[in-house]
Amino acid sequence: MRVAVIGGGISGIASAYYLKQRNIAVDLYESAEHIGGRIGSELLLERWVDFGGKNIGSHYRLFREFARVCGNPEFEYFGINTSQLVNGRVIGISKEGARRFNMLRMMSLCGVDGVCKLYPHARTILKDRRQGVLGSEYFTRIADRYDHLTLADYLKKRCVNHVVRPITIRMNGAEPDECYPGNFGSNLALALDSYEQLRKGMHSLLDAVRFMSGPGLLRISEGHQVTSISNDSATGLVRIGYVYKGQADTAVYDRVISALPALRLASVLEENQPEAASLLRQIRYFPVAVAIVKYQNEVFRKNRRAMVFDQSFPLSNVGAYGINDLDLVRYTFSGRVSRSLVSENSRAEEVIGLGEQIASPYFSLEKNPREAFVYRYLAEGLCAYSSRHHMLLEKIDRALGNIKDFAATGDYRRGASIEACFRAALECVDKVIGVPP
Numbered sequence: 012m013r014v015a016v017i018g019g020g021i022s023g024i025a026s027a028y029y030l031k032q033r034n035i036a037v038d039l040y041e042s043a044e045h046i047g048g049r050i051g052s053e054l055l056l057e058r059w060v061d062f063g064g065k066n067i068g069s070h071y072r073l074f075r076e077f078a079r080v081c082g083n084p085e086f087e088y089f090g091i092n093t094s095q096l097v098n099g100r101v102i103g104i105s106k107e108g109a110r111r112f113n114m115l116r117m118m119s120l121c122g123v124d125g126v127c128k129l130y131p132h133a134r135t136i137l138k139d140r141r142q143g144v145l146g147s148e149y150f151t152r153i154a155d156r157y158d159h160l161t162l163a164d165y166l167k168k169r170c171v172n173h174v175v176r177p178i179t180i181r182m183n184g185a186e187p188d189e190c191y192p193g194n195f196g197s198n199l200a201l202a203l204d205s206y207e208q209l210r211k212g213m214h215s216l217l218d219a220v221r222f223m224s225g226p227g228l229l230r231i232s233e234g235h236q237v238t239s240i241s242n243d244s245a246t247g248l249v250r251i252g253y254v255y256k257g258q259a260d261t262a263v264y265d266r267v268i269s270a271l272p273a274l275r276l277a278s279v280l281e282e283n284q285p286e287a288a289s290l291l292r293q294i295r296y297f298p299v300a301v302a303i304v305k306y307q308n309e310v311f312r313k314n315r316r317a318m319v320f321d322q323s324f325p326l327s328n329v330g331a332y333g334i335n336d337l338d339l340v341r342y343t344f345s346g347r348v349s350r351s352l353v354s355e356n357s358r359a360e361e362v363i364g365l366g367e368q369i370a371s372p373y374f375s376l377e378k379n380p381r382e383a384f385v386y387r388y389l390a391e392g393l394c395a396y397s398s399r400h401h402m403l404l405e406k407i408d409r410a411l412g413n414i415k416d417f418a419a420t421g422d423y424r425r426g427a428s429i430e431a432c433f434r435a436a437l438e439c440v441d442k443v444i445g446v447p448p
């Protein structure tokens with residue numbers, strides 16, 4: 012059996028990994044010149060830094076297993092350390108601080124209504140981590156009951172502004188009035204975790220994946236853009252169309268897995284499966300811009316390494332790249348105001364200047380020259396799902412059922428975190444190949 016996996020981001024890599032584990036031959040198609048998608052590293056001076064997904068939770072079991080197989084790269088502590096302005100005062104939350112003190116601070120930011128509504132969700136996840144993904148039993152019930160509301164309507168303003176927004180803006184690139192209670196479990200699970208990052212960046216892992224490829228079980232076809240997926244009546248197999256170096260070609264497979272973000276899969280299916288394409292387009296993605304800047308001197312103090320900004324700013328978050336990288340700043344621009352000020356056409360220097368202007372009252376940025384930076388704008392950066400998302404996914408799967416021996420995974424299935432992408436990929440492989448005995 013030979014299977015095509017379309018999309019070489021972490022969802023596609025995870026799918027290929029689970030297929031390879033079952034000794035099934037895989038062709039991984041990636042339209043860009045390199046696999047990785049929204050994870051990956053760039054060289055900043057002599058250091059590899061990650062522009063996309065990089066923080067790995069202590070509960071990322073599937074990803075950590077994969078990392079072990081890929082040469083067991085070294086992790087470094089990242090933690091949770093953040094702060095925000097509340098009534099003009101800078102309030103810090105840190106996993107390194109006293110637990111009870113943090114808990115009281117969070118409860119005060121949530122308010123009574125927020126505690127009453129969020130505590131049962133948090134308790135459910137802490138008891139059973141499997142509930143902290145999209146479409147879990149518990150959060151499906153929450154969706155059925157409350158997804159006629161947005162998160163901004165579901166909770167009171169204090170909790171929305173100080174607790175919910177810092178989470179949705181970071182994980183979905185979306186404002187609370189663009190997110191729904193039934194999907195919030197996948198975010199809450201991340202907020203209840205603590206984090207590490209790969210010391211040498213995600214590129215070491217991507218190199219290990221490339222190293223495993225070859226003519227045998229895993230063949231990686233970079234620069235190959237898939238343009239269509241359909242059943243081939245002559246052979247009974249699945250035919251994909253693709254373009255490589257401007258030349259169109261096709262290939263047939265026993266099974267095909269899409270590991271594309273929903274909107275990319277919609278484009279591929281537009282012509283042959285318009286119903287599935289139109290359903291996939293109901294899933295929302297929002298842009299995010301990330302700049303990582305090296306300064307001459309330290310910008311942060313060890314005990315205050317990050318800050319989130321409210322909805323009036325285009326800068327959603329500024330933070331130290333790592334616990335010991337106090338002169339290396341990661342700026343993240345997402346949310347409604349960011350969408351109106353930062354676009355594909357914005358100049359990196361201007362965007363970084365904007366970030367510096369906003370963050371400088373709180374951190375040592377003045378008279379601290381920039382030495383170098385990397386910058387990325389991702390138009391479809393973060394997935395914010397949809398209202399009653401589980402029902403939309405059921406409809407999508409029914410429509411995708413028109414293509415035999417085909418299934419789709421990705422960041423819109425179980426959640427956008429790297430671990431959720433692994434879980435969705437494993438489930439997709441089980442669906443397409445069958446669960447091993």
Ligand SMILES: Cc1cc2nc3c(=O)[nH]c(=O)nc-3n(C[C@H](O)[C@H](O)[C@H](O)COP(=O)(O)OP(=O)(O)OC[C@H]3O[C@@H](n4cnc5c(N)ncnc54)[C@H](O)[C@@H]3O)c2cc1C
Nearest residue numbers: 018020021022042048049063064065066237422427428429
């Ligand atoms: C800035 C940022 C920070 C994040 N931080 C974290 C974090 O700290 N921790 C965490 O757990 N998660 C984080 N995430 C989320 C996580 O990184 C993403 O959800 C995940 O990487 C998505 O992977 P994917 O494979 O589903 O999609 P993608 O990475 O988008 O992969 C899809 C791939 O398909 C390719 N492609 C598109 N169209 C075609 C086509 N027609 N044919 C062939 N190939 C095609 C694309 O080039 C791409 O490589 C972050 C995301 C962003 C953007």
